[in-house]
Amino acid sequence: IDESAPSRTLAGRTLDALAEYIKSGKAKKVVVMTGAGISTSAGIPDFRSPDTGLYANLARLNLPYAEAVFDISYFRKNPEPFYTLAHELYPGKYRPTITHSFIRLLHDKGMLLKHFTQNIDCLDREAGVPGDKIVEAHGSFARQSCIECSMPYPEDEIKKHIEAKSIPRCESCKGLVKPEIVFFGEQLPADFFKHRMLPAEADLVIVLGTSLTVQPFASLPSMIREHTPRLLINKERVGGIGSGSDDVLLIGDCDAGVRQLAEACGWLDELESLWAQT
Numbered sequence: 262i263d264e265s266a267p268s269r270t271l272a273g274r275t276l277d278a279l280a281e282y283i284k285s286g287k288a289k290k291v292v293v294m295t296g297a298g299i300s301t302s303a304g305i306p307d308f309r310s311p312d313t314g315l316y317a318n319l320a321r322l323n324l325p326y327a328e329a330v331f332d333i334s335y336f337r338k339n340p341e342p343f344y345t346l347a348h349e350l351y352p353g354k355y356r357p358t359i360t361h362s363f364i365r366l367l368h369d370k371g372m373l374l375k376h377f378t379q380n381i382d383c384l385d386r387e388a389g390v391p392g393d394k395i396v397e398a399h400g401s402f403a404r405q406s407c408i409e410c411s412m413p414y415p416e417d418e419i420k421k422h423i424e425a426k427s428i429p430r431c432e433s434c435k436g437l438v439k440p441e442i443v444f445f446g447e448q449l450p451a452d453f454f455k456h457r458m459l460p461a462e463a464d465l466v467i468v469l470g471t472s473l474t475v476q477p478f479a480s481l482p483s484m485i486r487e488h489t490p491r492l493l494i495n496k497e498r499v500g501g502i503g504s505g506s507d508d509v510l511l512i513g514d515c516d517a518g519v520r521q522l523a524e525a526c527g528w529l530d531e532l533e534s535l536w537a538q539t
């Protein structure tokens with residue numbers, strides 16, 4: 262695709278042109294796709310950023326390789342590293358970022374079609390995005406069950422274990438219990454496959470804080486129709502976004518990026534006060 266090609270849907274490939282498109286009511290079905298980068302400013306490290314990312318800091322867990330902490334066959338043999346990490350990542354310790362509040366604002370304005378997230382931290386729910394608007398593609402800490410017999414495990418019990426850094430066992434078969442976050446080697450939730458075509462219905466897609474390297478999530482942008490505006494707010498260019506005729510890039514911090522977009526739409530005060538109440 263020719264990067265200098267003129268825009269077809271927007272008046273130009275700029276933030277102001279995109280804001281104009283939104284203000285004129287053309288963005289009624291917004292699909293948002295996110296990853297770990299939207300939660301780093303809440304204090305939760307992403308996986309892959311050098312030095313600060315989780316994988317760069319797992320040496321203390323004595324893993325054979327960093328990804329083993331989320332590998333189902335490794336977990337069966339040694340669940341301790343995962344539970345050490347779960348102790349640090351468990352929801353309730355972190356405050357949603359202004360980026361999470363921005364997604365909530367899109368919902369409040371009746372514009373949010375779906376939020377596809379790879380995050381397991383539930384910060385979008387905590388910011389007030391309703392569960393039925395969220396596809397947690399890699400699951401979340403919202404539920405937990407036995408990895409052998411699938412029996413659900415009570416939330417208050419797992420909380421106690423995670424706090425005490427002990428390993429929960431199934432009340433029925435004594436199998437290992439795990440939060441329903443998707444490990445390497447596990448299927449994605451049915452919800453993901455049910456909704457994966459939705460990006461084709463979008464009239465605006467916003468991609469935030471993801472390296473778009475993990476499949477099949479990374480294939481979601483390929484469902485987007487040609488000439489649907491795509492906005493990328495990320496520290497680096499990813500997924501080929503920026504080469505389409507209706508792509509707008511905000512390369513940098515996503516909290517700063519959503520503030521810029523809100524400002525351009527005339528929503529900044531509303532966004533700041535929504536976030537302040539969270």
Ligand code: CNA
Nearest residue numbers: 296297298300307308309380381382470471472496514515
């Ligand atoms: P990733 O591969 O670590 O990529 C993160 C992306 O975000 C990179 O492109 C960074 O440049 C970018 N980024 C980091 N900080 C910012 C920032 N402040 N502003 C803008 N961009 C930023 O993470 P992905 O989510 O793409 O990878 C998928 C994995 C990560 C999924 O399986 C998740 O479950 C998993 N994960 C989730 C969490 C969480 O729930 N918060 C935390 C760590 C990892």
